[in-house]
Each structure stands twice: as C-alpha cells, then as structure tokens.
Amino acid sequence: MSKFSKLIQKQKEAKQTKKDHFNLEAKTNANRDVVLCACGSQKSYKVCCGVFHKDILKVQSPLELMKSRYTAYVLADIDYLLKSHHSSTRPTKEADEISAWTKAVTWLGLEIIKAEAPTTNEGFVTFMAHFLENGTKNTIHETSRFIKENNHWTYIDGVHS
Numbered sequence: 001m002s003k004f005s006k007l008i009q010k011q012k013e014a015k016q017t018k019k020d021h022f023n024l025e026a027k028t029n030a031n032r033d034v035v036l037c038a039c040g041s042q043k044s045y046k047v048c049c050g051v052f053h054k055d056i057l058k059v060q061s062p063l064e065l066m067k068s069r070y071t072a073y074v075l076a077d078i079d080y081l082l083k084s085h086h087s088s089t090r091p092t093k094e095a096d097e098i099s100a101w102t103k104a105v106t107w108l109g110l111e112i113i114k115a116e117a118p119t120t121n122e123g124f125v126t127f128m129a130h131f132l133e134n135g136t137k138n139t140i141h142e143t144s145r146f147i148k149e150n151n152h153w154t155y156i157d158g159v160h161s
C-alpha cells in the first residue's frame with residue numbers, strides 16, 4: 001500500500017469537513033509569482049520551484065526534484081506530481097484521491113535531513129514534510145529514491161522512517 005493510500009485512508013476515517021487552509025492564497029495563480037516558494041528556499045515561487053513546474057528538464061538534482069514535488073503538493077499540482085513520478089510506480093489511478101487529500105491538509109513546511117550527491121542515475125533524499133490534517137500535526141519522514149527517466153529525475157519510491 002502506498003503512503004498515499006494510507007494517508008488517504010486516514011483522511012477518510014477522520015470524516016471531518018474539509019476546511020480552507022491558510023496556504024490557500026499560495027494556490028491562486030495571481031499570487032504564485034510573488035509569494036515565497038513553499039519549499040523553504042526564501043526565493044519567490046517564480047524563480048524557484050515554478051521554474052521546474054514549467055519545465056521538469058530544468059531539475060538538476062534529486063534534491064531539487066524533492067523540493068519541487070513538495071511545492072507541487074502545496075499547490076495541488078497533480079500533473080507535476082505525476083510527471084515527476086517514475087512511470088513504474090506512478091499513482092495515476094490515485095490522482096483524484098491525492099488531489100483531494102493534498103487540498104484537505106495544510107502544509108506546514110519541508111525539512112531536508114539528508115541529500116547525498118547522486119550517482120548518474122540514482123539519488124536519495126531524506127526529508128520531513130509537516131502538515132496539519134483535521135487539526136492534528138502530522139509528518140511524513142521518508143528517505144526517497146530518485147531515478148532518471150526520460151532525461152530527468154523522477155521519484156520512484158521511498159522508505160518511511
């Protein structure tokens with residue numbers, strides 16, 4: 001079972017009304033260019049993960065891909081989440097559920113714990129992604145594995161800590 005399925009299941013079990021989140025502003029196109037990027041870089045979205053969301057070939061490392069995927073969760077950019085996922089594990093059928101889940105939670109921040117220099121085709125990033133779900137603070141703590149596919153980095157799988 002993927003981490004999404006588990007998280008989505010938890011979401012369903014909670015059966016609470018989805019509420020607006022304080023990061024909703026960042027989800028509107030008008031604000032995307034000026035707000036600080038959700039990945040924590042202290043740069044604007046436009047010059048940070050926005051660059052990668054427009055063109056995934058610009059991603060130079062597993063760390064950049066990791067951060068851009070976190071920001072895509074915050075923005076509920078499901079197209080990018082699928083595109084940046086290795087085809088062998090891409091959760092295409094779960095896309096609607098992932099979309100509903102990420103819109104229902106409030107993302108609080110990303111902490112990079114470890115990002116080793118990748119080999120030519122494989123790299124690992126350990127991170128903590130914090131979020132509020134139904135008023136409860138939760139964290140995804142994972143070491144993700146990244147593989148190159150179609151000349152760009154993709155997320156393939158991860159081990160939860």
Ligand SMILES: [Zn+2]
Nearest residue numbers: 037039048049
């Ligand atoms: Zn960013």
